[in-house]
Amino acid sequence: MIAPIVRDKALLREMVTPWKRAGEVVGVVPTMGALHDGHLSLVAAAKAVCDRVIVTIFVNPKQFNNPEDLANYPRTEEADARKLERFDVDAIWVPDGDQMYPECFGTTVSVTGLTNCLCGTSRPGHFEGVATVVAKLFLQTQADKAFFGEKDYQQLQVVTRMAADLDIPVEVIGCPTIREEDGLAMSSRNLLLSDRARVYAPVLNEVMEGMADALRGGAAMSEVLPDALARLETAGFTGVDYLELRAADGLALLERSDVPSRLFAAAWLAGVRLIDNIAV
Numbered sequence: 001m002i003a004p005i006v007r008d009k010a011l012l013r014e015m016v017t018p019w020k021r022a023g024e025v026v027g028v029v030p031t032m033g034a035l036h037d038g039h040l041s042l043v044a045a046a047k048a049v050c051d052r053v054i055v056t057i058f059v060n061p062k063q064f065n066n067p068e069d070l071a072n073y074p075r076t077e078e079a080d081a082r083k084l085e086r087f088d089v090d091a092i093w094v095p096d097g098d099q100m101y102p103e104c105f106g107t108t109v110s111v112t113g114l115t116n117c118l119c120g121t122s123r124p125g126h127f128e129g130v131a132t133v134v135a136k137l138f139l140q141t142q143a144d145k146a147f148f149g150e151k152d153y154q155q156l157q158v159v160t161r162m163a164a165d166l167d168i169p170v171e172v173i174g175c176p177t178i179r180e181e182d183g184l185a186m187s188s189r190n191l192l193l194s195d196r197a198r199v200y201a202p203v204l205n206e207v208m209e210g211m212a213d214a215l216r217g218g219a220a221m222s223e224v225l226p227d228a229l230a231r232l233e234t235a236g237f238t239g240v241d242y243l244e245l246r247a248a249d250g251l252a253l254l255e256r257s258d259v260p261s262r263l264f265a266a267a268w269l270a271g272v273r274l275i276d277n278i279a280v
Contacts, residue, residue: 063129
């Protein structure tokens with residue numbers, strides 16, 4: 001059954017209020033649409049532990065610092081609704097811009113510390129947009145649990161900190177990255193890759209896995225980084241925003257994997273920005 005698509009905040013509240021009064025656990029899966037198996041794995045995780053599940057679809061303009069990127073972002077609402085049919089979710093929350101950001105809107109949520117690196121540096125204002133929209137989605141859906149993929153690990157850390165700092169009563173749950181058979185992390189942006197670029201896109205993960213193996217063996221980033229960058233360039237990547245080792249907790253920059261850590265990358269291929277991270 002296709003879940004009801006809700007576009008009005010008042011109607012959403014009318015739906016959720018009796019669930020909350022009945023003591024049911026409400027889960028939310030925030031997305032920007034163009035759903036793939038990674039998103040659907042979050043929906044499955046939510047269904048496993050929640051009485052009610054809301055999937056949100058909103059392409060958030062406040063987290064795009066490039067207007068062209070916003071305009072090109074895939075929008076596939078009807079297909080998304082069909083993909084969700086087999087999960088029997090309780091609602092699909094699809095607000096328009098006026099519902100989310102009315103004309104008088106003047107509030108921004110900013111998380112410091114976790115946002116001064118990685119995508120926070122290469123995409124100024126991105127995480128202010130993420131924190132603002134996710135705070136609104138948490139409050140609009142009144143969710144008890146929220147599900148995010150570890151593919152966007154920095155986002156997961158930012159959202160978790162934001163909810164804790166603002167005392168929003170929601171448990172943020174991180175779920176494993178889902179990959180294509182060739183190792184490419186699933187992403188809505190993969191739809192923008194040409195057929196030729198799609199052939200070379202998995203090299204990003206291949207390079208990162210090789211680096212991670214060396215780092216686990218005691219190598220330093222300065223020893224493995226030059227070869228990694230050269231391999232990406234040979235594969236057709238035209239720019240690397242970052243390729244860094246950072247602490248899993250707090251995202252401090254590391255030279256060696258002396259504490260639980262993750263390797264983070266953002267690189268451009270045929271005009272598409274791909275990101276990935278793996279545990280080291």
